[in-house]
Amino acid sequence: MSLDDDTRWLEWVTKQFESIAGEDKEIDLDEFKTALKVKESFFAERFFALFDSDGSSSISLDELLKALDLLIHGTETDKLRFLFQVYDVDGSGSIDPDELRTVLKSCLRESAISLPEEKLDDLTLALFESADKDNSGSITFEELKAELETFPEVMENLTISAANWLKPPDLEQNKRKTPRYLTRAYWHNNSRKLFFLCLYGLLNTFLFIMAMLKHADGGLWIMLARGCGQCLNLNCTFVMVLMLRRCLTWLRATWVVRVLPLDQNILLHQIVGYAILIFSVGHTGAHIMNFARLSQNDGAYQLWEYLFTIRPGIGWVNGTASITGVVIQILIGLMVVCSSTFVRRSGHFEVFYWSHLSYIWVWALLVVHCANFWKWFVVPGVAFLIEKLVGIAVSRMGGLYIVEVNLLPSKVTHLVIKRPPFFQFKPGDYVYINIPTIAKYEWHPFTISSAPEQQETLWLHIRSMGQWTNRLYEYFRQPDTQTNKRLTASLRSRRHQSRAQEEMFRSASCRGSVASNKDDAVELTMYRTNGTRRNSQNPVCDPAAQAELGDASLATRELTAKLSENHRYCNIKCYVDGPFGTPTRQIFASEHAILIGAGIGITPFASILQSIMCRYRMRKQNCPNCSYSWCETIKDNEMKLRKVDFIWINRDQKSFEWFVSLLTKLEMDQADEEPEGRFLEMHMYMTSALSKNDMKAIGLQMALDLLAKKEKRDSITGLRTRTQPGRPDWAKVFQKVSEEKKGKVHVFYCGSPALAKVIKAQCERFGFHFYKENF
Numbered sequence: 001m002s003l004d005d006d007t008r009w010l011e012w013v014t015k016q017f018e019s020i021a022g023e024d025k026e027i028d029l030d031e032f033k034t035a036l037k038v039k040e041s042f043f044a045e046r047f048f049a050l051f052d053s054d055g056s057s058s059i060s061l062d063e064l065l066k067a068l069d070l071l072i073h074g075t076e077t078d079k080l081r082f083l084f085q086v087y088d089v090d091g092s093g094s095i096d097p098d099e100l101r102t103v104l105k106s107c108l109r110e111s112a113i114s115l116p117e118e119k120l121d122d123l124t125l126a127l128f129e130s131a132d133k134d135n136s137g138s139i140t141f142e143e144l145k146a147e148l149e150t151f152p153e154v155m156e157n158l159t160i161s162a163a164n165w166l167k168p169p170d171l172e173q174n175k176r177k178t179p180r181y182l183t184r185a186y187w188h189n190n191s192r193k194l195f196f197l198c199l200y201g202l203l204n205t206f207l208f209i210m211a212m213l214k215h216a217d218g219g220l221w222i223m224l225a226r227g228c229g230q231c232l233n234l235n236c237t238f239v240m241v242l243m244l245r246r247c248l249t250w251l252r253a254t255w256v257v258r259v260l261p262l263d264q265n266i267l268l269h270q271i272v273g274y275a276i277l278i279f280s281v282g283h284t285g286a287h288i289m290n291f292a293r294l295s296q297n298d299g300a301y302q303l304w305e306y307l308f309t310i311r312p313g314i315g316w317v318n319g320t321a322s323i324t325g326v327v328i329q330i331l332i333g334l335m336v337v338c339s340s341t342f343v344r345r346s347g348h349f350e351v352f353y354w355s356h357l358s359y360i361w362v363w364a365l366l367v368v369h370c371a372n373f374w375k376w377f378v379v380p381g382v383a384f385l386i387e388k389l390v391g392i393a394v395s396r397m398g399g400l401y402i403v404e405v406n407l408l409p410s411k412v413t414h415l416v417i418k419r420p421p422f423f424q425f426k427p428g429d430y431v432y433i434n435i436p437t438i439a440k441y442e443w444h445p446f447t448i449s450s451a452p453e454q455q456e457t458l459w460l461h462i463r464s465m466g467q468w469t470n471r472l473y474e475y476f477r478q479p480d481t482q483t484n485k486r487l488t489a490s491l492r493s494r495r496h497q498s499r500a501q502e503e504m505f506r507s508a509s510c511r512g513s514v515a516s517n518k519d520d521a522v523e524l525t526m527y528r529t530n531g532t533r534r535n536s537q538n539p540v541c542d543p544a545a546q547a548e549l550g551d552a553s554l555a556t557r558e559l560t561a562k563l564s565e566n567h568r569y570c571n572i573k574c575y576v577d578g579p580f581g582t583p584t585r586q587i588f589a590s591e592h593a594i595l596i597g598a599g600i601g602i603t604p605f606a607s608i609l610q611s612i613m614c615r616y617r618m619r620k621q622n623c624p625n626c627s628y629s630w631c632e633t634i635k636d637n638e639m640k641l642r643k644v645d646f647i648w649i650n651r652d653q654k655s656f657e658w659f660v661s662l663l664t665k666l667e668m669d670q671a672d673e674e675p676e677g678r679f680l681e682m683h684m685y686m687t688s689a690l691s692k693n694d695m696k697a698i699g700l701q702m703a704l705d706l707l708a709k710k711e712k713r714d715s716i717t718g719l720r721t722r723t724q725p726g727r728p729d730w731a732k733v734f735q736k737v738s739e740e741k742k743g744k745v746h747v748f749y750c751g752s753p754a755l756a757k758v759i760k761a762q763c764e765r766f767g768f769h770f771y772k773e774n775f
Helices: 004-021 030-038 042-053 062-073 076-087 097-110 117-131 141-148 153-158 186-189 191-214 222-243 245-251 260-297 301-307 323-338 347-358 359-369 373-396 467-477 481-484 487-508 518-532 543-547 554-564 583-591 599-617 655-658 660-669 699-712 729-742 753-765
Strands: 400-408 412-416 430-434 444-447 457-463 567-580 592-598 620-622 627-632 643-649 680-686 724-726 745-750 769-772
Touching: 004 030, 004 062, 030 191, 030 430, 042 062, 042 076, 042 097, 042 400, 042 543, 042 599, 042 729, 062 076, 076 097, 097 117, 097 655, 097 699, 117 699, 141 699, 153 753, 191 222, 222 260, 222 359, 222 373, 245 260, 245 373, 245 567, 260 301, 301 323, 323 347, 347 467, 359 373, 373 430, 373 567, 400 457, 400 467, 412 467, 430 457, 444 457, 444 599, 457 467, 457 599, 583 599, 583 745, 583 769, 592 599, 599 643, 599 655, 599 660, 599 680, 599 745, 643 655, 643 729, 660 680, 729 753, 745 753, 753 769
Parallel strands: 592 643, 592 745, 643 680, 680 724, 745 769
Antiparallel strands: 400 412, 400 567, 412 457, 430 444, 430 567, 620 627
């Protein structure tokens, strides 16, 4: 920081201290814990003891500023000395294994990571043995310093970042920046949307002006009402066109997708919805002002008679224009309010769902209200009706059943549905599902998480975030549901057969062919899954290979056992309407694809990754005389991909269990190094874990790195890919991708809208194409 910034920061820290200390101008341990906002009191107590230089059991402002000056402006050696003192619990001048274990255990709790005691011992020994260079049985300051110097990213940013008041404020945040919407990159990357909005705005302006000029003799209020009315004719039909999902899915395969923003139809639908509200308020308000003028001038009818009766005879169907107009205005207002983000995202999706069905009444009343509306409505209305009829026919074809259910962490329900005959879809597509047992008339959209190559079943992963999804999870959580009772005998038979097959395979393995390579490991899990032999030559494309872990490591086997406790076989009737296309259909036309999933936003990419790796295997070649393998780089119409980066961001450790089996198989499929580098690279981030440059997590992250290199397995997920703490630094991530020069980069995202804005801004900066899932 500059001298001026340093002075301002000092004033800011002083004010923060005074607000916490109170009248005695001292901070005790309890106040320190509250201000530090740490989950584990171990670090609060250690920091407090080191800050309290005079041993008075309280910290003065001078003591605090002295300590902060060391941590913010001190040398690397000063900061390392402070870290060493935190770890040296007994103050002996060295760190023994028990002290290190205590520190790492607190680090785990601080980062919300849960590991077995045996794994904690392994982490402790890995770090201790690496740091104890002279094998003396203790770690000195010089040894700890030498160990930390092998982690340059830690040394560069070593500081305390646990509490806001211990960090200098972002002094750059008040500097004015050019808004994204005024940058050249934004206009370049959003050219289709901007072109459409300009065209849409010009069309509305043209209709508005033409209608006003046509009724110029009626006065200002009539001109305004007619202008808004003509725009309503357009928008009340166009809002329907934007939701013709089957037509839009078909158009995505044509040249139209390169001209119009079809992937943003939901956003455009919302924009048109707000335009309808604005034009309807303007139309209604103008008529009210005109009726008020008429009632004052001729006195034939009162204002309320104009609005709520048919006596004035306004309208082409028995003078009902005013009454229908009032009802339409109320319904439109209700639909807009109930469609707001607050309602849809706060667990009240049903409110949005049922209120949105009012569109049927709005269209019916508009036909009665306006003599010309039917001319605008007839063509889109017929297309809409055909889509609905096709949807009903498709959803009722063939009896579909939920044949298997898995209850996953964080209240995620994994449904396995019998795949309908002739049901063809693309990776990343979604369907609408109706389960009469849960709600007879409700249809809800969910992404298909299985690959198209999986012929027998469809997968849906549904997170409980609202009334319907919560009812679904709770229904299957009950241990004695009627469906389980009906299939008890069948389930016992399948399990018995599975155990018999597994025993047979184990006996064969013991005679000299242990499942030591990746194909053998996958073959073993196939027997365990279904009791029937599967195709070991292509395990990624096989549904059984996708359902269980394909690795023999202890961590993944324990996870499989834990997930099987919440496994259900069932036979529940359901209906599926779809599939419908999404922006991810562009992925196979990409050269370098970046897939970013936040939380349950991984679901479309689960399907995509499986399909990508299936196609990748088809292009993979193996030398018949040695173990060398390579992938043909021939581009075709089916897949132009040269590189895929998959980034999965989760808040907690348990969420990784949703798809760890699938990711394990994808890693195994790439066990052999490719000459040009790995085709698929995975990047896992856990946001609840403290980053490597935080003093409360340095030791843990070092130990996790060391143990991962030793075991070739991440301790958090069981994958070969190391889970990174904190959030991605998108600027560094995209900079690395840009330097790889694998072709045009397309970024596909599914997750929270807030993170989408951050990623999109970085895409604009680097010139990457950005696609976001919308429902």
